[in-house]
Amino acid sequence: MTKIIEKIINKYNNNTSLYIGEDVTISEHMIQCAMLAEKNNSTTNLICSSLLHDYGHFILEDPDEMVNQDKDGMHEKIGYNFLKNHFIESVVGPIKNHVRAKKYLARDKGYYRILSNASKISLKLQGGIMSDTEAKEFEKDKYFEDSIKLRRFDEGAKKIGLKIKSIEDYKDLLVSKLS
Ligand SMILES: [Fe+2]
Numbered sequence: 001m002t003k004i005i006e007k008i009i010n011k012y013n014n015n016t017s018l019y020i021g022e023d024v025t026i027s028e029h030m031i032q033c034a035m036l037a038e039k040n041n042s043t044t045n046l047i048c049s050s051l052l053h054d055y056g057h058f059i060l061e062d063p064d065e066m067v068n069q070d071k072d073g074m075h076e077k078i079g080y081n082f083l084k085n086h087f088i089e090s091v092v093g094p095i096k097n098h099v100r101a102k103k104y105l106a107r108d109k110g111y112y113r114i115l116s117n118a119s120k121i122s123l124k125l126q127g128g129i130m131s132d133t134e135a136k137e138f139e140k141d142k143y144f145e146d147s148i149k150l151r152r153f154d155e156g157a158k159k160i161g162l163k164i165k166s167i168e169d170y171k172d173l174l175v176s177k178l179s
Helices: 003-014 026-039 044-052 055-061 075-083 089-105 109-114 117-125 132-139 144-156 167-176
Strands: none
Touching (some): 003 167, 026 055, 044 089, 044 167, 089 117
């Protein structure tokens, strides 16, 4: 196993802190997200994006890796900047966009209503709902479709007490998406 995959797997196994404002750990949340992607017959790229999408939270939590980071709304960029050095573009593109996708989807009142309270609060910190101009721009993004799908899995991946896979179950997938 390559060193980087070993490091990533260790992060999932050592994470015990809760996903901000939710009742599942960050690891559980990301594994649930990948399982939802699988359930919806997603491409292996999107399953891998779903599995890694909040990796930035692990980096933010690790004082050895990052000191004095601004915690508000930057986790997708921090995760992306790290992951893009190791994984193919089609995997990391939707990760970079997943907060943008939330801001886009929140334009729909029905979607906004189903957001968890924590997610509504972070939406504010992330600059709030997208404008029409920003939305049109985003629709042209190469990874627009996958980013929207990822965001929907993300919303559903906060179930308490769900029986989930282990990160080791995704080892081969992770290895296959290395750049
Ligand atoms: Fe998430």
